[in-house]
Amino acid sequence: MQSGGKQLAFPFSLLMAKNFLIALVIGGLVSLPAAANPVQRDHIEAELIPASTGIEPASVLTVALRLKPDEHWHTYWKNPGDSGLATHIAWELPDGFEAGAIQWPTPTRIDVGPLANYGYDGEVLLLTDIRVPSSLPASVPIRASASWLVCEEICIPGDADFALTLPAGPAKPHPLWSDRIEQARASLPTAVEGLQVTAQLVGGKDWILSLPRSAMLNTGKLAFFPDEEGWIEYAAPQQTYEDDGKVHLRFAAAPDAGNRDGPLTGLLVADTAFAVGRNAALISPGVTAVEGMPVPPLTPAGNGLSLLIALAFACVGGLILNLMPCVFPVVGIKVLTFMENSRSSPASLRGHGLLFGFGVVACFWLIAGVLLALRAGGASLGWGFQLQSPIVVSGLALLFFLLALNMSGVFELGTRAQQLAGSLRANSSYLDAFLSGVIATIVATPCTAPFMGAALGFAVTQSAVVAMSVFTALAVGMAAPYVLLSFMPKLVARLPKPGTWMVTLREILAFPLYFTTVWLAWVLGKQLGIDAVAMLMVGMIFFGAGVWVYGRWNMSPSPRLRVAVRVLAVSFVAVGGVIAWPQGSPQALPASSSDTASGEWMPWSKQAVSSALDAGHPVFVDFTAAWCVTCQFNKQMVLEKDSVRERFESANVTTLIADWTNHDPEISAEIDGLGRSGIPVYVFYQADGGEPLLLPELLTESIVLEAIDKVDVSTRVAAKED
Amino acid sequence: MFRHGWRQKRISGNRRAGTVPVNRALQWPTCFAASWLLLTASYAAVLPGTAAPDFTLTAVDGEAVSLSQFRGKYVILEWFNSECPFVQKHYKSGNMQNLQSRYKRHNVIWLSINSTNPERSNYRDPQRSREIISQCRAKLTALLLDPDGKVGKAYAARTTPHMYIIDPQGTLVYRGGIDDKPSFSPSDIPSAKTYVAAAFDELLSGQHFSDNDTRPYGCSVKYRY
Numbered sequence: 027m028q029s030g031g032k033q034l035a036f037p038f039s040l041l042m043a044k045n046f047l048i049a050l051v052i053g054g055l056v057s058l059p060a061a062a063n064p065v066q067r068d069h070i071e072a073e074l075i076p077a078s079t080g081i082e083p084a085s086v087l088t089v090a091l092r093l094k095p096d097e098h099w100h101t102y103w104k105n106p107g108d109s110g111l112a113t114h115i116a117w118e119l120p121d122g123f124e125a126g127a128i129q130w131p132t133p134t135r136i137d138v139g140p141l142a143n144y145g146y147d148g149e150v151l152l153l154t155d156i157r158v159p160s161s162l163p164a165s166v167p168i169r170a171s172a173s174w175l176v177c178e179e180i181c182i183p184g185d186a187d188f189a190l191t192l193p194a195g196p197a198k199p200h201p202l203w204s205d206r207i208e209q210a211r212a213s214l215p216t217a218v219e220g221l222q223v224t225a226q227l228v229g230g231k232d233w234i235l236s237l238p239r240s241a242m243l244n245t246g247k248l249a250f251f252p253d254e255e256g257w258i259e260y261a262a263p264q265q266t267y268e269d270d271g272k273v274h275l276r277f278a279a280a281p282d283a284g285n286r287d288g289p290l291t292g293l294l295v296a297d298t299a300f301a302v303g304r305n306a307a308l309i310s311p312g313v314t315a316v317e318g319m320p321v322p323p324l325t326p327a328g329n330g331l332s333l334l335i336a337l338a339f340a341c342v343g344g345l346i347l348n349l350m351p352c353v354f355p356v357v358g359i360k361v362l363t364f365m366e367n368s369r370s371s372p373a374s375l376r377g378h379g380l381l382f383g384f385g386v387v388a389c390f391w392l393i394a395g396v397l398l399a400l401r402a403g404g405a406s407l408g409w410g411f412q413l414q415s416p417i418v419v420s421g422l423a424l425l426f427f428l429l430a431l432n433m434s435g436v437f438e439l440g441t442r443a444q445q446l447a448g449s450l451r452a453n454s455s456y457l458d459a460f461l462s463g464v465i466a467t468i469v470a471t472p473c474t475a476p477f478m479g480a481a482l483g484f485a486v487t488q489s490a491v492v493a494m495s496v497f498t499a500l501a502v503g504m505a506a507p508y509v510l511l512s513f514m515p516k517l518v519a520r521l522p523k524p525g526t527w528m529v530t531l532r533e534i535l536a537f538p539l540y541f542t543t544v545w546l547a548w549v550l551g552k553q554l555g556i557d558a559v560a561m562l563m564v565g566m567i568f569f570g571a572g573v574w575v576y577g578r579w580n581m582s583p584s585p586r587l588r589v590a591v592r593v594l595a596v597s598f599v600a601v602g603g604v605i606a607w608p609q610g611s612p613q614a615l616p617a618s619s620s621d622t623a624s625g626e627w628m629p630w631s632k633q634a635v636s637s638a639l640d641a642g643h644p645v646f647v648d649f650t651a652a653w654c655v656t657c658q659f660n661k662q663m664v665l666e667k668d669s670v671r672e673r674f675e676s677a678n679v680t681t682l683i684a685d686w687t688n689h690d691p692e693i694s695a696e697i698d699g700l701g702r703s704g705i706p707v708y709v710f711y712q713a714d715g716g717e718p719l720l721l722p723e724l725l726t727e728s729i730v731l732e733a734i735d736k737v738d739v740s741t742r743v744a745a746k747e748d
Numbered sequence: 749m750f751r752h753g754w755r756q757k758r759i760s761g762n763r764r765a766g767t768v769p770v771n772r773a774l775q776w777p778t779c780f781a782a783s784w785l786l787l788t789a790s791y792a793a794v795l796p797g798t799a800a801p802d803f804t805l806t807a808v809d810g811e812a813v814s815l816s817q818f819r820g821k822y823v824i825l826e827w828f829n830s831e832c833p834f835v836q837k838h839y840k841s842g843n844m845q846n847l848q849s850r851y852k853r854h855n856v857i858w859l860s861i862n863s864t865n866p867e868r869s870n871y872r873d874p875q876r877s878r879e880i881i882s883q884c885r886a887k888l889t890a891l892l893l894d895p896d897g898k899v900g901k902a903y904a905a906r907t908t909p910h911m912y913i914i915d916p917q918g919t920l921v922y923r924g925g926i927d928d929k930p931s932f933s934p935s936d937i938p939s940a941k942t943y944v945a946a947a948f949d950e951l952l953s954g955q956h957f958s959d960n961d962t963r964p965y966g967c968s969v970k971y972r973y
Binding site: 141281 | 795831832833834868869870897901906907930931932933961963964965966967968969970971972973
């Protein structure tokens with residue numbers, strides 16, 4: 027940009043004329059001493075500064091344009107982003123001198139409403155290397171015309187002409203500027219040797235940059251700044267996530283990015299550092315276009331839980347799991363175990379406590395491992411999915427039925443004598459402790475307690491190691507009270523002495539298990555219909571007959587009879603298993619919407635949400651499933667209440683049910699998109715297009731009413747503005 | 749319009765210090781309530797070759813203007829903000845007015861759209877906008893105000909100026925910069941390739957043109973923060 031020409035084009039602008047005068051004056055002044063040139067323009071101070079006091083022949087001279095805008099004002103990077111303009115320098119140098127390009131420092135992203143700019147908030151030094159020829163005049167005039175755009179809320183273009191005169195002679199470091207310039211040079215982004223970055227364009231819509239985890243010093247956030255227009259959506263969020271030893275950065279591609287040639291050139295910035303110690307790397311990875319690869323969901327802003335917080339949440343969530351309705355039956359088993367063991371030695375007690383804890387942990391690991399494996403396989407699954415399989419549901423129903431019969435005293439595993447003799451029983455009871463930990467976990471998982479959802483959502487988008495840590499924390503939280511009890515014999519000593527009352531208690535605790543069995547049968551009914559439930563019940567009768575035969579005659583003194591009884595018992599159970607084995611696959615049932623008593627609840631679909639929003643109605647979505655006890659609890663106790671229903675109606679809220687009883691990829695994706703991985707999820711979409719409102723997983727009437735008030739107000743405001 | 753000139757400073761000083769005339773005060777609610785009757789704006793970016801989203805906005809003279817009413821004619825959309833130095837570059841130099849009058853002869857509709865939010869300091873109300881238009885002798889079909897930014901976002905307009913050409917069938921055929929020299933200096937205009945003119949010359953002569961999606965440059969559109 028030629029400054030002189032430009033000023034002639036503004037013959038009527040007094041301000042420009044003033045600039046011209048200033049430039050002339052400054053030009054005249056600095057042609058003698060070299061450092062008298064900071065110029066003041068609107069909202070910015072600009073200066074051309076040299077790194078040395080003299081110029082040596084056949085060397086490289088570094089000169090920097092120092093731009094210091096007012097506080098909160100910024101200048102721009104070479105790619106200014108959605109708007110703005112890069113700072114420009116035109117050099118006027120003696121023959122034989124050659125100025126290189128501006129060496130741009132790492133920019134920051136500056137968000138302006140829905141747009142994003144790349145630039146420098148605050149002072150910046152723009153370095154240029156000038157190649158010096160071998161023969162020099164005694165003093166060398168270096169002239170530069172700089173132009174820039176400086177913006178805060180509004181933008182003001184500025185320009186200035188600078189002149190430095192440096193004597194030919196020893197290039198001593200400039201007393202004022204040499205350090206600053208060297209500092210700036212040291213932090214310039216460079217190509218980082220050995221940094222292997224790949225770029226994938228997924229479905230033409232998303233970029234995923236990937237690099238080995240080992241290339242990063244610490245876990246942190248990455249950001250990518252493209253050199254050129256047309257590759258990325260500048261203002262879209264960029265998300266860092268890890269998996270399988272790799273760090274990925276995902277962000278939206280520009281609509282036409284798929285039609286571009288060449289590598290994705292730009293700057294990759296780490297908020298911590300790369301392994302080599304730098305935190306900005308020039309990269310230029312070749313582009314691989316990928317179709318249909320599963321893209322991990324972008325978690326909404328605010329879900330950037332740090333690992334420690336997620337672990338803490340997970341731990342607390344695990345603790346609360348013990349109070350969830352679906353864990354309650356198992357609590358009975360556990361309490362009983364402790365009672366029975368309270369007579370044993372403290373060491374054996376600790377052993378039991380730890381084994382129970384280990385059972386919980388192992389089970390969480392197993393489920394997490396399966397979840398991670400399935401995620402790696404691209405299956406779109408979420409937490410609680412294990413109860414989407416009718417086989418798992420039937421199996422659990424039968425298992426709980428057996429446990430209940432056992433607690434009712436229909437049969438005993440091992441002999442009663444063994445049960446009462448503490449010494450002999452040690453082995454099987456250690457196994458018991460472990461297994462009750464496992465069972466507690468299996469039953470608890472569908473109830474995602476408060477806190478657990480966020481922790482799981484975090485875990486699912488993270489690397490395997492992080493996900494495993496979160497799951498472990500959940501397990502530890504859940505097992506903690508029992509482990510603690512086993513380590514505090516005093517507390518155990520306060521437990522009542524064992525006696526015949528324990529048999530009574532045990533038989534009483536059988537009843538919650540029967541209820542659990544009924545619930546599981548109901549879930550199966552939701553999935554496969556009434557016939558499947560009938561078959562399951564017939565299977566249960568066979569199971570019952572089998573264990574009854576076993577319990578009735580297993581104690582017989584005749585060894586032959588005992589063998590016959592066991593064979594008979596096993597065959598009954600086997601026949602029962604075959605009969606109860608669920609046939610067919612889950613049907614697409616409208617059942618769940620009809621079981622929600624009121625007719626106002628409509629089945630969920632993306633279209634249903636958007637058409638209701640288009641019509642100006644706020645939308646409430648209940649992500650639920652028959653097997654989710656917490657969901658059913660919320661529905662009965664809160665959502666179905668007359669006061670809540672009336673308020674939904676008066677605020678014109680469209681209420682939708684997303685039924686996840688059976689596997690549904692669309693619903694799974696939606697839950698992922700909301701940053702959760704399990705249900706219940708309750709979300710309000712506001713008619714004015716504001717952020718969706720997520721409600722906690724355990725609802726109360728006041729929570730829901732307040733949320734309705736909130737969206738109702740914003741709807742009315744939006745309606746007024748229209 | 750002339751942010752750096754004496755005149756602008758005086759005018760804006762008056763505006764801040766003086767009382768708001770009654771008719772202007774009335775235009776605020778009018779501007780809020782009566783406009784934006786119908787918007788089929790989707791927030792996906794509109795690419796050349798796809799249908800241009802229809803909109804209805806209120807012009808600074810109070811008239812409601814819809815894109816669809818110009819079906820059958822070429823329409824140019826120009827994102828406008830009188831306070832932006834890049835807009836000033838093309839108006840003070842007369843470049844924009846030249847383009848406007850050149851295409852007016854070809855029956856082309858020129859709609860300038862100002863998506864500045866009223867909360868932003870660059871907002872100019874309808875009356876002030878009318879003054880600005882007449883001061884700079886713009887040859888527009890209409891200057892439309894889009895204070896909530898819906899139309900701007902529907903077109904993914906990000907700078908002022910940001911130019912769009914819509915063909916008589918309602919298809920977007922060009923989006924991008926006014927020219928290929930991103931600067932605020934009017935002296936760059938003569939040597940710049942004016943994309944809009946190039947596109948039109950080729951369109952009107954029935955040729956195919958390739959530069960249909962270019963980088964816009966300028967101030968950011970002053971949407972609501």
